[in-house]
Amino acid sequence: MLYAVLRTSWTRTRGPLAATTTTFLRPVGVSSLLAGVAATATRRTFLTSARVDTPASSSSSKSSSARTTSKDKTAKEKPKAKSAEAKEKAKAKSAEAKEKAKAAKEKAKAAKEKAKAAKEKAKAAKRERAEAQRERKEARKEAQRKKKAEKAAAEKAAKQNAKNPFRKPMNAFNNFLQQAFKDATPEGGKYVVPAGSDMRTEFAKVAQKWASMSEEEKQKYAVDPKSFQEYHEKVAAWRATLTNKERKILKSKSKSSGIRGVNLFFKDNFPKSLEGTTFADVTRDLRAKYNALSAEEIAVYDERARVINDAKKEEKAKAKAERKAAKEAAAAAASAASA
Numbered sequence: 474m475l476y477a478v479l480r481t482s483w484t485r486t487r488g489p490l491a492a493t494t495t496t497f498l499r500p501v502g503v504s505s506l507l508a509g510v511a512a513t514a515t516r517r518t519f520l521t522s523a524r525v526d527t528p529a530s531s532s533s534s535k536s537s538s539a540r541t542t543s544k545d546k547t548a549k550e551k552p553k554a555k556s557a558e559a560k561e562k563a564k565a566k567s568a569e570a571k572e573k574a575k576a577a578k579e580k581a582k583a584a585k586e587k588a589k590a591a592k593e594k595a596k597a598a599k600r601e602r603a604e605a606q607r608e609r610k611e612a613r614k615e616a617q618r619k620k621k622a623e624k625a626a627a628e629k630a631a632k633q634n635a636k637n638p639f640r641k642p643m644n645a646f647n648n649f650l651q652q653a654f655k656d657a658t659p660e661g662g663k664y665v666v667p668a669g670s671d672m673r674t675e676f677a678k679v680a681q682k683w684a685s686m687s688e689e690e691k692q693k694y695a696v697d698p699k700s701f702q703e704y705h706e707k708v709a710a711w712r713a714t715l716t717n718k719e720r721k722i723l724k725s726k727s728k729s730s731g732i733r734g735v736n737l738f739f740k741d742n743f744p745k746s747l748e749g750t751t752f753a754d755v756t757r758d759l760r761a762k763y764n765a766l767s768a769e770e771i772a773v774y775d776e777r778a779r780v781i782n783d784a785k786k787e788e789k790a791k792a793k794a795e796r797k798a799a800k801e802a803a804a805a806a807a808s809a810a811s812a
Contacts (some may be wrong), residue, residue, distance in 0.1 A: 634715065635722040639707050644768040646683055648694040650776065653679045672780055680773055691769070701768075731782035734774030738763050 643651070658665075666672055683691070715723065739759050744750075763771075 631716070631719050631722055635719045637708060638711065639704055642696055642700040642704055644696060644772050645691055645694040646769040646772040647776075648696070649683055649686075649691070650676075650679055650772075652694070653682070672784075676776060676780060680776075683769070731785065732778045734771055734776075734778045735763055737774045737777050737781075738766075 666675060712720070712723075739756075742759055742762070744755060
């Protein structure tokens with residue numbers, strides 16, 4: 474009978490009997506021995522049921538160990554393969570996430586660029602609108618300036634055209650009056666009113682002298698009556714060529730020309746009372762009497778009116794000069810006070 478030594482080990486993981494080995498001997502037959510050789514001894518622990526394969530000493534044990542090693546290798550490779558596959562998946566997923574992040578970043582960048590371009594476009598459009606508005610404003614101002622200049626030029630031309638281009642002939646009294654003042658003026662000088670007198674008094678003296686002259690003496694200063702007729706014909710033809718605007722200017726000038734001789738005639742001859750008559754009748758009668766006056770008599774009233782108008786003009790000019798001087802003095806005082 475053969476005795477085989479079978480070694481069975483029980484291992485404790487904890488406690489005082491840990492890492493101890495117990496050996497048992499028993500007789501076995503050949504067949505049992507061969508079967509035992511082909512079998513795989515097992516090792517168990519007290520606290521677990523995990524099975525641990527131990528290699529056999531025979532060829533069967535070697536093949537079994539090889540299969541066990543192959544299984545163990547396969548079992549080890551599977552987690553490795555799974556781990557590699559998981560890593561690949563994770564890597565692919567990470568790469569995909571990176572690509573998505575990159576695409577999102579590119580998209581955000583493109584959106585930002587688009588927003589920036591839209592903003593620049595809006596700014597450019599705003600500048601263009603502002604420039605167009607400024608150009609329209611300048612065009613309106615230029616049109617207004619042009620219109621104003623054209624209006625001023627038209628007014629100036631109308632005023633120029635409304636001036637009587639013909640000189641009215643002087644009557645006998647005017648010629649005598651001109652000659653009388655010319656004789657009283659020093660050669661190359663200007664007429665000076667004598668001390669203690671005025672222009673009205675001197676004019677009255679000349680008019681009195683004219684009234685005391687005979688018709689023969691007055692005839693020396695007379696003018697051809699045809700010249701008056703020609704003058705009035707020329708003025709009538711000229712007035713027919715005027716426009717409505719020029720006529721209005723001419724009419725306004727005649728209204729603002731001051732006192733006229735006919736006004737003085739009406740003032741001197743208008744009755745103090747209208748008893749037994751009307752204003753229209755008195756005016757009509759005075760107009761008829763004025764038209765019946767001779768040229769010399771009308772010239773007397775016209776000259777009186779001219780003297781009055783000249784005196785008013787001098788007063789206006791003097792008042793204007795005084796206002797200007799007062800304004801300049803006030804400005805000088807203000808400048809001195811500020812300094």
